[in-house]
Amino acid sequence: MEQENNVFNNNNTSNSSSTTNNNNKNKKKNPLDPEEFRNHGHKLIDFIADYYSNITNYPVRSQAQPGELRRLLPVQAPISPEPIDSILHDINSFILPGLTHWLSPFHFAYFPSSASTAAFLGDLLCSGLNVIPFTWLSSPSATELESIVMDWLAKALALPSSFLFSSGTGGGVLQGTTCEAILCTMLAAREKTLILTGHHRAFDLVVYSSDQAHSSFQKAAKIAGILPSNFRSLSTSSSTFFSFSPSLLRQTISEDLSSGLIPFFICATVGTTSSTAVDPIKELSLIAAEFNLWLHVDSAYAGSAAICPEFRHYFDGVDGASSLSLNAHKWLLTNLDCCCLWVKDQAALTSALSTDPEFLKNDASDSKDKNVVDYKDWQVALSRRFRAMKLWFVLRSHGISGIQSVIRGHVEMAMKFEGMVADDRRFEVVVPRTFAMVCFRLLAPEGWPEEVNELNRRLLEGLNKSGRVCMSHAVVGGVYVIRFAIGATLTEQHHVDLAWRMVRRHADDLLGNVAGEEEEEELKENGYYNCG
Amino acid sequence: MEQENNVFNNNNTSNSSSTTNNNNKNKKKNPLDPEEFRNHGHKLIDFIADYYSNITNYPVRSQAQPGELRRLLPVQAPISPEPIDSILHDINSFILPGLTHWLSPFHFAYFPSSASTAAFLGDLLCSGLNVIPFTWLSSPSATELESIVMDWLAKALALPSSFLFSSGTGGGVLQGTTCEAILCTMLAAREKTLILTGHHRAFDLVVYSSDQAHSSFQKAAKIAGILPSNFRSLSTSSSTFFSFSPSLLRQTISEDLSSGLIPFFICATVGTTSSTAVDPIKELSLIAAEFNLWLHVDSAYAGSAAICPEFRHYFDGVDGASSLSLNAHKWLLTNLDCCCLWVKDQAALTSALSTDPEFLKNDASDSKDKNVVDYKDWQVALSRRFRAMKLWFVLRSHGISGIQSVIRGHVEMAMKFEGMVADDRRFEVVVPRTFAMVCFRLLAPEGWPEEVNELNRRLLEGLNKSGRVCMSHAVVGGVYVIRFAIGATLTEQHHVDLAWRMVRRHADDLLGNVAGEEEEEELKENGYYNCG
Incomplete structure (x- = not known):
């Protein structure tokens, strides 16, 4: 039986089928038939390349009317298969004209959607390989590539070494979006705090941000069950270019403590959505340390800029933060979705988010080897895509x-x-x-x-x-x-x-x-x- | 100015550049240069097609050792760009041998990862178009295609019409995974219940499932702040093939009510992870109705089977459920990730999950037109991928x-x-x-x-x-x-x-x-x- 480990033949599926089963010739094609995949795949690549070449032919913001597509498409799915050319025809006729074209060079809305050929290729591989690295064992190199690439990026951004896996306690994970990243870190902080104070105090937990924080923060707090009355959105003003006021934060925390409430989480922003304001991370981190609160730095948009030394100073003090996230799909040439989250304290995160169902138990997870990361315990969902591939493609x-x-x-x-x-x-x-x-x-x-x-x-x-x-x-x-x-x-x-x-x-x-x-x-x- | 609405030229970006700016010739390629995209895209398609042809050459379950990849790759990202051939070489040498190959025909673990050329093509378009349909306006045809395709699939599965958009109150949304779907519906139910009972009762909320429910249910409950002591995992037995016992559920709910607790959410499963057990939806839905609880049907794996009339009976009684989810990436030929969620009461979902930041305000959202769906209010995250494209490709x-x-x-x-x-x-x-x-x-x-x-x-x-x-x-x-x-x-x-x-x-x-x-x-x- 030893040979099994090393010897695999070179026949592909269709070859071996034809060798062993001659009556396969006339049967229906497998839905993942490699040659059909190849032909149709090439067609789609050309379709998208042509779209990029002609993207300025479309109105940037869709001029479609509500219900327009519904009136154009059938009311139910077809019973029989339809050829790819019909589908592509409909995409040209019905879908493309109704999109708002985020990749148009004339798109200056929101924060633009970063994309590149490199990230696309990685995304294409992610979809094509279709592995699910929820545990290390369920696809080891996919998991390890994620850990490696998160270390690479942390170094490129000059993040403190406490955010790297090499620190032994920190590390990074790819989430879909910032809201998930904030939610996960807030749950980590909630769990830590509730263990200290007892679960019956959940009602008293308070979170803090400036009034310029992204709506995702408020949403994450609501999801995590923070009472609306314990959500502090602190005023900013034009005199400080809408940045978070440390003195107001300190004062509010003190008032809440006096009222018997439990402050536990601060969200600061580098590059707010409204005006790219930069919160004073250093001063905020000192307050977080003083009151033993979790400080998350949301740099969804501007975090990528830290790769340029001339912008790195906006992140001064980040070594005092508990976690930091940025959206590579915003400004790091990466197609949607790809939110990078680093934490200093892996254990806080996994203690809040881990599950241990029997069907996923395995020796590698039990081994406590530092290289065995089960990313299911770093995020909301169990299943996850191989997002590291596209970030690796971009960096290389x-x-x-x-x-x-x-x-x-x-x-x-x-x-x-x-x-x-x-x-x-x-x-x-x-x-x-x-x-x-x-x-x-x-x-x-x-x-x-x-x-x-x-x-x-x-x-x-x-x-x-x-x-x-x-x-x-x-x-x-x-x-x-x-x-x-x-x-x-x-x-x-x-x-x-x-x-x-x-x-x-x-x-x-x-x-x-x-x-x-x-x-x-x-x-x-x-x-x-x-x-x- | 009227012409602007209709007249767009046929020149592509590079043509117009060369007309107006002759010194562009020698400059660096745009990271999304259409011709480079085309060349590299074709290369990747061939790479993946070859992978499918040779997939049985790899050990199905990775034989990699923890830390193996980290030892093989550099400790930091390259300073200068690297050619695509080097990256593909490393994928062949280092990544593929270390994957667990979910698409191998010899992969029978977990629930296999469904995939098809059709879904891949849709995913490829999703990545290539890279639009972000968080509001209707931010990409109308992407949003509408999602609503349409969710109606198509609901009809194909013979779901009750109350789950369709045409009902005026129900509808479907594509989430990433079941955990997100359960979390969102639980938050909808939590919000409804807390409005009725007052937020100070959050502490008393109780959720129910059988002990065969997926660990995602427990995780969702934990995230939503349900106390561990209020999480009911009710025993099953081999005599009923591990299905949820309605009588035990009724008894437990009654006891909890007697204790002054607030039952609010039941999760039933059609096709459990351990043994594909089927919970008796009809009887559970009667209990849900009697006590006015939210009943979610998690059919992550088996939901797709309802497309075959001979399996549809397992879903009898689903018209009494509040919501249902299935993973098209499990058994509907769709590449990861694609979880289909339908709810009867859109308003309950959006009331729990909506945010209304100034920067997203627009006339279409304010119009209250039924065709204007802002899917950001149907999910945890703000940003979202154009997942409908792949499901549409599969169905067609x-x-x-x-x-x-x-x-x-x-x-x-x-x-x-x-x-x-x-x-x-x-x-x-x-x-x-x-x-x-x-x-x-x-x-x-x-x-x-x-x-x-x-x-x-x-x-x-x-x-x-x-x-x-x-x-x-x-x-x-x-x-x-x-x-x-x-x-x-x-x-x-x-x-x-x-x-x-x-x-x-x-x-x-x-x-x-x-x-x-x-x-x-x-x-x-x-x-x-x-x-x-």
Whole structure:
């Protein structure tokens, strides 16, 4: 029986079938027949490559009406199989025109969806291999690659060594999204606290963030059963560029302690969604240490920028945090979904999230070998995809220098855009730019009858309805701002330039300025008119 | 400006660049350059097709040692970009040999990971388009396709119309995994109950399942803050094939009510993980109605079988359930991850899970149009993948008849395997087979010195260590059983036949039966020896 370990034949499934079973020839193809897979796979690759080539032909923000697709598609699934060409035809005719095209170089809304060929290839392998690394044993190299790649990335971001597996106590895991990452760390902190205080005190647990924290934090707290009345969303102001106030935090914690409540979790943000504000991690971490609270750093968007030494200072003090997360699918060239979470205390996480059902018991898990990580105990779900593959592809295909160059390119374009806004007296940059997102607005001319927030709302809606650019908005300190976020991979300087011309032209139209028409002529002469 | 809505040019990005910017020629390639994407994409498709052709060359269950990959890979990410061929070389050399190959036709462990070319193509499009349909507006046709496809599948499974969007109150959503689906429905039920009873009663909430429910249920309850002491895992017995006892449930609920507790959630299972037991949905739903509790039906594995009319009766009474989930990635030819969840009461779900941050506000969401579904409010996370694409591909490429035929094929193979086990007096089928999974064990010969559970544990470990087949185990009613689950897409009858020969041969070896060697000769003669 020893040979079994090493000797496997070279026949593929269809070869061995034909050798041993001649009547297989006429039977139905296996749904995973390798040659059909190959043919159809090539077809799809070409389909997507063509889509990228022609992506500017589509309105960026979908112009579909609610219910439009439902009216176009049959009311039930087909009984018989349909050929791939029919499906691709329908995708071209019905689906693509109804998408909002996040990969369009004219997509500047939300935080753009980072993507690259490298990540796509890794995602394709993840889907194709279709392994499920919930325990180490259920796919060892998939699990180990995740641990390795999380260490690689932590080093590339100059995170403290306490977040690495090599520390013996810390480590990283790939989640789907930030909400899951925050939820998991909050559960870890909840468990630690409840063990200290007794489960009957769950009712008294309090969490803290600034009022600029992402809504995912509030959602995670709600899911974890934190009472709405124990959710502290602390005020920020324009004078500190909407960053978390340590003094207000300290004061609020002290008040809660005096009331007999149990503070246990702080969420700080580096790069808030509304205005990319940066919370003072160092000072917050000192408060966390003083009161023995869990400090999570949500750097969903801006975390990737730490790969450039010139942005690393925004993370100073992170060695005092308990955990940190960032979305590689936001700004690290990685296709959705890929949220990187590091924790200092693996045991806190797994103590809150582990299950130990009989059907998954195995010697490797029982061995307590440090290399045997059962990632099912680091996340909400049991099953999980082999997400490490795409991050590994990105890190290797681009190298650290390549990723730095992409991030710097985005920041440079944003600087130029900021400059163009500042040079036009009709506009203002509302909050100083920190990364690759500019918050600006149109100023209401003297005597303008309309509220300035409404003017900007109309400006944005006009731009988005045009289908030629897509941006989104925020309200900071009562001010409605248009968020111009650069990060879609295909975006280059000429797209940004055109977007700014569009903004000016729409402003002209709104304000009744005839200069708009001259601008239009200029755009045409430059060959830009048609969204090229 | 009217033209903007309709006129988009046909130039692709690179064309327009070359027209307007001649100095672009020598610059660095965009990380999403369409032609590089095309070339590398084709290479990866061939790589995966070759993998499927040669998948039986690998040991099914990885034979890697803990830490093996870490010793092989560099300790940090490269500074400079590396070529794709180096990465593929390393995948071949280091990653593939260390995987447990879920798509191997000899993978019979856990519940196999369903996959098909059709789903892969949809997944590939999902990754390639990389849109984020968190709100309807953020990608309308992606959201609508999900609603449509969930209605399609609900009809194909003959689910009650109250689960469809057309009911006006129900509907379906794609989650990643069952744990998320159970968590979301539990949160919906928790919210409803706490509104009725006041948030200060959270401490008293009680959930119910049989002791055969998946560990995900316990994990979801823990996450949702249900006290461990309020988690009821009710005993089952072999006399009812390990199904949930309605009378025990009724009695327990009554006792809890008498104690002043608040019963609110029942999780029933159709097709349990250990033995594919089927809980009596009809009777459980009557109890749920009587006490006004939320009844969730977890049919992660067996739900897909409802597409065959002959299996639909296992779901009788589901019209009395509040929600139902199944994993299309388990048995509906869909690559990971794809969990289908339907609820009767959309509003209960969204009331528990909705957030309304300013930056996502839009006219469509405010319109209350029934076609405008903001799926962010149906799940834990904000961001989400375009999972509907792969399910749509599967339903169209195979049609309902094609999927039925695959499921029936698996069940037939399982029946044959069950027959082979029954025909060998040294073995027994421990629990009658219901779907495509057989629970069997080796009986200890008279006078055998070892405990029978230990004998089977050794038998299973020997089989898995051989690398030629992979199975897993469960313990039901104190009996250690080997689970032989058919469902890997490439599995055909000859793989099952060979697996059974392997089981017999390993049993021979264990029991010291020389017949094992004759069997080995027979295997060789049939060309089967080397895992063909």
